[in-house]
Structure formats: structure tokens, C-alpha cells
Amino acid sequence: MNSEFVIAVHSLVLLAYRPDGMATSEEIAANVCTNPVRVRKVMSCLRKCGFVDTREGAGGGYKLCRRPEEVTLADIYRALAAGSLAPSWCSGNPEMNCVVGSNMGEVMNAVFCGADRQLEMYFEQITIGQMLSRVKAKQEA
Template sequence: MNSEFTIAVHSLVYLFYLPDHMASSESIAKNVSTNPARIRKIMSSLRKKGFVRTKEGIGGGYFLQAHPDEITLAQIYRSVSCGTIKPSWSTGDPAEACPVSSNIQIVMDTVFDEAEIHLEKYLSNVTISSLLQKVKESPSKV
């Protein structure tokens, strides 16, 4: 899992929370606690998938395009983070005579592939709308 997923989810929940469902990259970045360039990169991926649309120029920004009840975390995960459960580096050496060293990479790849299937199944039951409801119900720490 990578931080782009969390930033994308946070950004969409924030847009849904706002009365006009629109915000600039600077406003979203401030709320997320990251920089606007990173927000623009992630929002570009979300725009390509139809979750947000943009308005250029003064007073522009990102608008929530899809209905929050229809946006699942699985969709967002596939848009910005799919395949990130599996590490890019593996242990072992397929050329080794040792059955552990020569086979662990294949075994672990299967574990990570199955974990991703289960993760996506779980995330498909969580919507942006349900997350905002949970945020509103959580006790404020301020």
C-alpha cells in the first residue's frame, strides 16, 4: 500500500465534505498536509478515472464528478495503488540448489497476489460517503 491511496481517499472525502464539492490543489494540499504538486499528480489519476473534473483558471480547482455513494475504495486503490502490496525486491535466488531460496519468491508472490484480492474485496464495500459519515461521527481532537 502506498501513501497515494491515502491521499486520494482523503482528497475525495474532503471534496465531498465541502458544500460546493470543489477545492484548489492548494486547499486540498493544506487539508491533507502535503504539497500541491503531489495533489495535482494524484488528482490527475482520479480525473482520468472520472472521479473528479477540473476547472482551469482563477476560481478553478477540482470538483467531485462521481457520486460519493458510488465511489468505492477498491476503485480508488486500482486507480492509484494497484499492485503495491507486493514489494519490488524479493529474497532468495531461483538459481540456488536450496528449495527455500529457489522457491520462496514464487510462494511469496502467490501470498501477495491473494492478499491483494482480499484487500480489493474488502475495499469494494467501503464508499467515500461512508467514510465521511465515520469522520463526522468521530470525536474531534481539537
């Protein structure tokens, strides 16, 4: 899982929480506890995917443009992190004479692809609106 996914979910929940649904990259970064440049990079991708709009000038920033109940974590995962469970390196070598060494990379890749599909199905059940409800419930507890 990459940090862009976490930043994206946090940012969208924050926008859903705000009464006007708007925040600057500096406000989001302070809330997420990261750098505004990282936030802008993530928000740029979210804008391209139709999750947020931007407004320039005074009073500008990012605004959630879809209802929080319509955006699933799977939507965000597909936009920013799909396939990120698979490691960048696999053991073995297809050219080896050993059955384990020559096939382990392909077998591990299939395992990670299956895990990625399972994670995406799980994320499909959770919306940004539900994440906001969980945050609010945590505060009330």
C-alpha cells in the first residue's frame, strides 16, 4: 500500500467534513501531517479522476465534487494504488533448473494479484462517507 492512497483518503474525508467542502493544499497538509507538495501531487490525480475540483484565488482550494457516499475506497485505490501490494522484486529465476527457483516468481505474482483483487473488493464496501462517520464516532467515544 502506498502513502498516496492514505493521503487521498484522509484528504477526501477532510473535505467531506468541512461545511463548505473546501480546503487549500496547506490546510490539508497540516491535517494529514505531510508536505503541501505531496498533497498537491495526490490532489492533482484526484482532480483528473473527477473526485475534486479546484478553485484558484482568494477562497480557493480543493473541493469535493462527488457525494461522499458515492466514492468508495476501491475508487481511490484504483486511481492511486492498484497493484501496489506486489513487491518490486521476486525471488528465483525462470531460467533455473530447479522447479522452485524457476517458478516461484510467477507463483508469487499470482498470489499478490489475488490479494490485490480481494483488497479491492473489501475497499468497494467502504465509502468516504462511512470513513467520516467512523472518524466522528471515534471522537464521540
